[in-house]
Amino acid sequence: MNFQDYEIYIVEIQNLFLHECFKINNTFIMSTMDDYLGKINIYSDTINKWEREMLDELTMKFYSQHKKIYNRFEIYASSYAIFFTNKDHLRFNQKEATSINYKNYLIKLISDQVNKEIDYFRMKDIDYRSLSHLPGLPGIPIYSIQGETPIMEAFVYNHEDDNWYHLMGDIATQYSVGIGSQYEKEDLNNKTSDIEYQVITSNRSDEMYLSLRSAIRRINESFYFNNYSSIFIYLMTTIEALAYKEYRGFKEVRIIIQHIIAKDRQDYDKLADYFKELSKVYRTEVVHNGKDLNDFFNDEEEIQSFLTKLLDIIKEYIIKVYEMNIKSFDDLYIAKNKRNKELHG
Structure with missing residues (x-):
């Protein structure tokens, strides 16, 4: 997995709290960045040494460039996903980034890709009797339920200038309520042996x-x-x-x-x-x-x-x-x- 060969995005996820960074396919899901920056033993066994170093570098860049947004992540205790995709599949076009239609399309596409990955948690632990534990839909900030306008958003990493760009799209029409799901370190151990994990990552x-x-x-x-x-x-x-x-x-x-x-x-x-x-x-x-x-x-x-x-x-x-x-x-x-x-x- 070569850093430069991928387009890299971040989207927020409501009501999903992980005590270790967890990998599903090419998506890395983690909680607020202070839990990770400068610390060790915060990655699950789904992540190798090279990926840890890469994630440390990317999160540090995001933290330094978007501290206010990071602080919002921290205040509302949401998680976020760093999503890698092949450039041939989904390439960020900076010239079109001023177009609201393009941004809406891109944010929804990224969010949907991440949403497919967190199917694992829903398939494993959610049924119609436990809907209050549902994670939210990626791309919709949790702060939107605190009285502010719910705007869908994502962040894209630009390899050329080494910057994270903030993309804002449509007003969100749906978000999750309830207590959400929380996974302690012990909950994430040996998840790769779950048949549900194997199905989702096949x-x-x-x-x-x-x-x-x-x-x-x-x-x-x-x-x-x-x-x-x-x-x-x-x-x-x-x-x-x-x-x-x-x-x-x-x-x-x-x-x-x-x-x-x-x-x-x-x-x-x-x-x-x-x-x-x-x-x-x-x-x-x-x-x-x-x-x-x-x-x-x-x-x-x-x-x-x-x-x-x-x-x-x-x-x-x-x-x-x-x-x-x-x-x-x-x-x-x-x-x-x-x-x-x-x-x-």
């Missing part, structure tokens, strides 16, 4: 992996919805895209899922009963007849548990397909037929 590019990764992205997007019925509909459309290239009826989709994740015949039958009820009672009424999910439950806690059960099944399927090293939909159908023989004889 360099696979086959059609099945891309389908699984898209499903993870959609699940994590749904955490920020403010309507439970919308979440349910989004999850159902996510499921339907996991089993076939083209659209199929829900019955065909759930049969694939049942075969892949069922532990035995009894478990298969339980899943079949669950999916039949899910389809007949909830999917038909909410998706097709326009009913609200609130019509079926007594309180919010019941709805959250209902959605979390569906979420857990989707995540179990994603992890199982990944662990089985299934690379294509054709391979998936072969695996389904093999499991059918194992389950039904």
